[in-house]
Amino acid sequence: MKIKNEAMLITYADSLGQNMKELKTVLDNHLKGIIGGIHVLPFFPSTGDRGFAPSDYTKVNSSLGSWEEVEALGKNYYLMFDFMINHISRESNFFQDFKQNHEKSPYKDMFIRIHEFFPEGRPTQEDIDLIYKRKDKAPFQKVTFSDGQVEKVWNTFGEEQIDLNVKKEVVKEFIRETIKDMASHGCSLIRLDAFAYAIKKLDTNDFFVEPDIWQLLNEVRQEAKKYEIELLPEIHEHYSIQMKIAEHDYFIYDFALPILTLYSLYSGKTERLANWLKTSPMKQFTTLDTHDGIGVVDAKDLLTDEELNYTSEELYKVGANVKKVYSSANYNNLDIYQINSTYYSALGDDDRSYLLARVIQCFAPGIPQIYYVGLLAGKNDINLLENTKEGRNINRHYYSLDEIEEEVTRPVVQNLFKLLQFRNECAAFDLDGTIKVKIPSDHEIEVTRQNKVGNETAIFKANLRTKAFKIESQRKTILEQ
Numbered sequence: 001m002k003i004k005n006e007a008m009l010i011t012y013a014d015s016l017g018q019n020m021k022e023l024k025t026v027l028d029n030h031l032k033g034i035i036g037g038i039h040v041l042p043f044f045p046s047t048g049d050r051g052f053a054p055s056d057y058t059k060v061n062s063s064l065g066s067w068e069e070v071e072a073l074g075k076n077y078y079l080m081f082d083f084m085i086n087h088i089s090r091e092s093n094f095f096q097d098f099k100q101n102h103e104k105s106p107y108k109d110m111f112i113r114i115h116e117f118f119p120e121g122r123p124t125q126e127d128i129d130l131i132y133k134r135k136d137k138a139p140f141q142k143v144t145f146s147d148g149q150v151e152k153v154w155n156t157f158g159e160e161q162i163d164l165n166v167k168k169e170v171v172k173e174f175i176r177e178t179i180k181d182m183a184s185h186g187c188s189l190i191r192l193d194a195f196a197y198a199i200k201k202l203d204t205n206d207f208f209v210e211p212d213i214w215q216l217l218n219e220v221r222q223e224a225k226k227y228e229i230e231l232l233p234e235i236h237e238h239y240s241i242q243m244k245i246a247e248h249d250y251f252i253y254d255f256a257l258p259i260l261t262l263y264s265l266y267s268g269k270t271e272r273l274a275n276w277l278k279t280s281p282m283k284q285f286t287t288l289d290t291h292d293g294i295g296v297v298d299a300k301d302l303l304t305d306e307e308l309n310y311t312s313e314e315l316y317k318v319g320a321n322v323k324k325v326y327s328s329a330n331y332n333n334l335d336i337y338q339i340n341s342t343y344y345s346a347l348g349d350d351d352r353s354y355l356l357a358r359v360i361q362c363f364a365p366g367i368p369q370i371y372y373v374g375l376l377a378g379k380n381d382i383n384l385l386e387n388t389k390e391g392r393n394i395n396r397h398y399y400s401l402d403e404i405e406e407e408v409t410r411p412v413v414q415n416l417f418k419l420l421q422f423r424n425e426c427a428a429f430d431l432d433g434t435i436k437v438k439i440p441s442d443h444e445i446e447v448t449r450q451n452k453v454g455n456e457t458a459i460f461k462a463n464l465r466t467k468a469f470k471i472e473s474q475r476k477t478i479l480e481q
Contacts, residue, residue, distance in 0.1 A: 001078045003188050003230055003367075005431055006036025006424040008080065010290060011372035012050070013043045013064040017401050020065030024073060025401065030408050033421045038073060039080040039191065039369065041291055047089045048160035050291070050396070052082070052193065055089035057178045067185050074186025080232065081187045083178060085220070086194040087161040094174075095162050102145040109168040112154035112200055114140050119202075132197075132207030134337075139163075156197045166198045166216055176223050183227030189251070190224060192217075196235045208241060214248065221250075232285065236295050236337070239302060246281045254286040254366055255298040261288060261357050262346060263303055263311040266318060268465035270445040274437045276302055277364055277447060282431045284366035288357060289374040292392060293327060293338030294346060312339065320345040321380045331391035340391040342373050345380040351412040352467040352481055358416055359469055359479075362423040363447045363460045365435055370420070373397055376407040377416065415479065422471070422478050427451045428458035 009031070013019060016026045020043075027035075042051030043064050051061075060066050073079060088094065094107040102108070118127065128138045133156070140152040141159055154163040164171050182190060198216060199209040221231055232251045235241055242252045256276060264273040294315075296308060303311065316322055322341045327333050333340065347353040354377055361368050373395055381397040399407070407413060423429055433451040440446060443465040449458045458478075462469035470480040 001074060001186065001188055002228065003078050004036045005367055005429065007034070007362075007420045008037035008039055008078075008285065008367060008369045009035040009372060009375060010039045010041065010369055012041045012291070012396070013061075014398065015396070016372050016399055016404060019063070020069040020073070022401060024069070026404055027073075027077075030404065031417075033424065034417050035077070035370070035375075035420065036424055037078040037080065037188070037367075039082075039189075040070070040073070042082045042084075043070070047091045049158065052084060053087075053089040053158075053160040054084055055092045057083075058181055071186045074188075078188040079186055080189040080191055081182050082191050082193050083175075083182070084161075084193045085164070085166065085175065085216075086156060086198045087163045090160055090162050092162075099143060100146050102147050102149060107170060109170050110164055110174070112163050112165045114152040114154065117154070117200065117202070130203075130205055132205040154200065156194070163200075164198070165200075172219070175220060179220070179223050179227065179229065183229055187227075187229055189230045189232055192220065192231055192233045195233050196237070196241075208235070208237070217248070217250070236292075236298060238300055239298055242284075242298075243281075246283060249283070252281070252284045254280055254284050254364065255295050256280075256302055257286055257361065257364060258288045258294050258343070259296055259299040259308070259311055260302060261360050262294070262315060263299075263307055264360075264464050265347065265353050265357060265467075266311060266314040267307075268443045270439045270441075270443060270464055272303055272307070273360070274439045274445055277435065277437045280365050282365045282433075285369045286361050286364050286366045287369050287371075288361055289343040289371040289395065290369075291371065291396065293333075293340045293395070294343070295338050297337040315339060315341065315346055318346075318348045320349040321382055322346065326385060326391045326394055328391070331385070331389055333391040340394045342378050342380050342395045343371075344374065344377045349379055351377070355412055355415055355419070355481060356462060356464070356467050356469050358419060359460055359462070359471065362419055362429075363435075363449060363458070365431075367431075368420070368423065371395075372399075375413075375416070376404070377410065377412045378407075415481075419471075419479055422458075422473070426458050426473055427456040428473065 016023050043060055044054040045056050045061050047053045094110050098105040098107050133139050139156045141155045142152050144150050196208040199212045200206045201209045239256045246252045260273050260276055326340045344354050380394045385394040428449040428451050430451040436448040438446040444463050447460045458473045460471050471478040
């Protein structure tokens, strides 16, 4: 199924119910018309990082479901799969064969061997300092082979995730086969996870290395095009990098919107948000929340350093059960530029602020992605956080079917469902249409979306200080508070 201009749900296969079968029950019973697509977070066999250390893309983790159940979802929804193009599990057959057979392994070129990458006598401390990394040590792992030899390989994120050498033909063939296999199971869109780390080049910072990164993306796109699959490169960094990717006609993520919206709702000021809505591209997926934390670095320069700092500090003041320690090394936080909280709790578990945030998202350019916890206006899960000591688990609650039955009756959730259904059905939000933004005062905003032919219009007016808003379409009031 091709991508539709309808809201996409982001969920793990075992978070709305215990598996894909129960997920389908939730979709059938509660979410028809509310969402049009699903990003099923990694459902392959994996050895860590909640699925992001895949060992075999040809299989579905049997505790989550089967390919038949994935394909059943694809009959009614466009589907996005994750492809960790930068790395694979150390328990994969490829890496295990390399460990066993070393120089005789047909997969020895799949991995970045440090002694081959750097000239003799390197890496120096200067080399290591140059590498763009989000941990305070060299991203290298020592490997002992069955023949007794020891060498180091590159691993950007952790011991379970061994980086792939995307320049080698054996990896290019692996990429081609993976895309082909995903296409056979109903994939409409591939999220290229951590792709910006995939190119390693001597005497660079090994992050979004140009022009090589464009060659990699183009090769992957040409392969995906054979199966009418679109790509969504995933990157958390300065918004200007997203804009570069958009210029090459890829879908991008709007990762700046979450912190911009928080700043606007905390301060009551509209100028920064209005400027962004006027300039961000239509070919994108918007987010407020994801399986990771709330990104801060993405909005740098859209907000001043003082405004970013204000937003972060205000989040800890206004947010419900949000503490700085939850985004620290004490809770295994990988990324110092992200704050761990649900979006609902970041807004103080306040229904009015939260619904207004979702209205802003729905009127922003692009297709809205709604994380499953956000879809149910979920609060921070302190129990899961403390039981696991994993900061990001504060926003990864496991919902039972009974719990979902209860949560969907809450007025804020019902109003969110009504909003999303309107967004899915109204032609004013066509991606080839227009957006006009006005700011009648420093705390008011008016956004008008209109389709290309001009026969359908949706208007949203809000006061960010009082959190009052009104949505009208074809002179009818759709939703207000």
